[in-house]
Structures are given as structure tokens and as C-alpha cells.
Amino acid sequence: MKSLCRSTTSARRSTTKSAASARKGGGARRSKLKREAVAEIFRRFAVENPEPKGELESVNSYTLLVAVVLSAQATDAGVNKATRALFKIANTPEKMVSLGEVKLREMIKTIGLYRNKARNVILLSQMLIEAHGGKVPHDRDALESLPGVGRKTANVVLNVAFGEPTMAVDTHVFRVANRIGLSNGKTPLAVEEDLLGLIPPDAGVHAHHWLILHGRYVCKARRPECERCIIYDLCLFKGKTA
Numbered sequence: 001m002k003s004l005c006r007s008t009t010s011a012r013r014s015t016t017k018s019a020a021s022a023r024k025g026g027g028a029r030r031s032k033l034k035r036e037a038v039a040e041i042f043r044r045f046a047v048e049n050p051e052p053k054g055e056l057e058s059v060n061s062y063t064l065l066v067a068v069v070l071s072a073q074a075t076d077a078g079v080n081k082a083t084r085a086l087f088k089i090a091n092t093p094e095k096m097v098s099l100g101e102v103k104l105r106e107m108i109k110t111i112g113l114y115r116n117k118a119r120n121v122i123l124l125s126q127m128l129i130e131a132h133g134g135k136v137p138h139d140r141d142a143l144e145s146l147p148g149v150g151r152k153t154a155n156v157v158l159n160v161a162f163g164e165p166t167m168a169v170d171t172h173v174f175r176v177a178n179r180i181g182l183s184n185g186k187t188p189l190a191v192e193e194d195l196l197g198l199i200p201p202d203a204g205v206h207a208h209h210w211l212i213l214h215g216r217y218v219c220k221a222r223r224p225e226c227e228r229c230i231i232y233d234l235c236l237f238k239g240k241t242a
């Protein structure tokens with residue numbers, strides 16, 4: 001991301017309801033890895049990339065929210081291509097509503113499902129103006145009540161814009177967590193709960209990006225690049241290559 005709405009001290013102190021309950025429940029029940037191994041995995045990720053960043057571009061917490069909504073079933077690169085011009089003229093809910101659905105649709109038509117997404121972005125912008133004073137709420141329930149915003153999007157916004165140690169489970173996180181042995185969850189929510197209960201607290205805020213980046217560039221879906229993997233010796237994946 002080019003720039004982010006930085007987290008506040010109070011945001012850092014708070015955790016989401018799901019994170020709190022998962023940590024309380026010790027959520028590591030589905031992990032085959034020992035806690036020492038998990039700590040070592042995240043220690044290595046931290047050494048390799050101390051300040052991991054997401055690749056969706058945004059200029060404030062509102063454009064972050066819009067970018068994440070647009071990224072469903074689309075690549076970050078494809079979304080960035082469309083939003084670079086869009087966010088120059090519509091970087092607040094008010095400006096997005098003024099732009100209107102028809103023009104917005106035209107500007108994001110290279111992104112899959114753009115018609116639905118344009119409708120949702122206009123509706124969520126109207127809701128932000130009417131119910132939240134034009135601000136992105138620091139609240140999971142309020143975020144998930146916005147059109148086009150589900151649990152994964154709320155987790156990204158809470159993590160990136162507000163510094164919460166949430167875990168947005170996308171296709172990369174789901175695959176990597178299951179391969180390494182951090183979880184054997186069969187649903188994104190099960191994997192999220194396992195990870196939240198397992199990841200060392202000091203890795204919490206960055207863990208989401210480390211797993212995504214590892215899945216995107218090293219532990220790829222079709223052919224994981226095990227030969228250059230920094231956690232090769234700790235990974236429990238039976239199909240890992242020598």
C-alpha cells in the first residue's frame with residue numbers, strides 16, 4: 001500500500017471478539033506443529049521481512065475499504081490498475097457518491113463482477129455518510145453490515161487501518177496454513193480461529209501479511225518453491241519437494 005491510516009494506541013490495545021475468543025480457547029487444537037516450531041516460523045518471517053505490507057494500493061482507510069471490496073475474486077494488480085485513477089477523484093465517501101454508480105462502473109469495468117461491486121461501493125459510501133459521519137468504523141459488526149463487506153474484508157480493514165491482530169483468511173492463507181501444519185481447518189473460519197489461537201502475540205499484526213506473501217511468492221498453489229523456503233525444515237507438508 002502507498003499509505004495507510006495508521007493505527008491508534010487504543011486500536012492496538014484492543015482485539016476483535018473472534019481473536020479474543022480464539023486466544024482464550026487456545027485455538028491450536030488443529031495444529032500439528034509444536035508451539036516452539038510455530039514461534040520459530042514467525043521469527044524467521046520477521047527476520048526476512050520486518051515490515052510486511054499488503055499489495056492493494058490505497059490512500060486512506062476509506063480507499064482501503066473500497067479496494068478490498070473490489071478485490072474479491074480479482075488480483076491486487078488488476079484492482080490497483082483501476083483504482084489509481086479512481087482514487088485521484090474519489091477518495092472519500094462523499095466524492096464517490098458524487099461520482100455516481102454509472103461513472104464508477106465505467107472506471108472499474110476491468111475488474112470482475114464490476115457491476116455488483118460498483119453498486120456496493122456506492123451503497124456502502126452512502127451508509128458511511130449517513131451512519132458513521134463519513135468515516136470507516138473501527139467496529140467489526142458495523143463493517144460487516146456494509147454492502148459487499150464480509151468477514152474477510154472486515155479483517156483486512158481492522159488489521160491494516162486499525163492495527164488489530166486479525167487474520168483474514170484468503171486462498172493463500174488457507175492453503176499455506178494447511179500445508180505447513182498450522183491448521184487442518186476445512187473452512188476459512190476454522191483456519192482463522194486456529195491461527196489466532198496459535199500465532200505468538202508479537203507476530204499478531206504482521207502474521208496475516210507474512211502468510212499471504214509466503215503463499216503468493218514461495219508456497220505457490222501449483223508448485224511450491226520449497227527449495228528456497230525459509231521454513232522448509234519446520235513445514236509438515238508431505239508433498240514438499242526436496
Ligand code: SF4
Nearest residue numbers: 219224226229232235
Ligand atoms: S517447504 Fe514447501 S510446502 Fe512447505 S511452506 Fe515451504 S514452500 Fe510451502
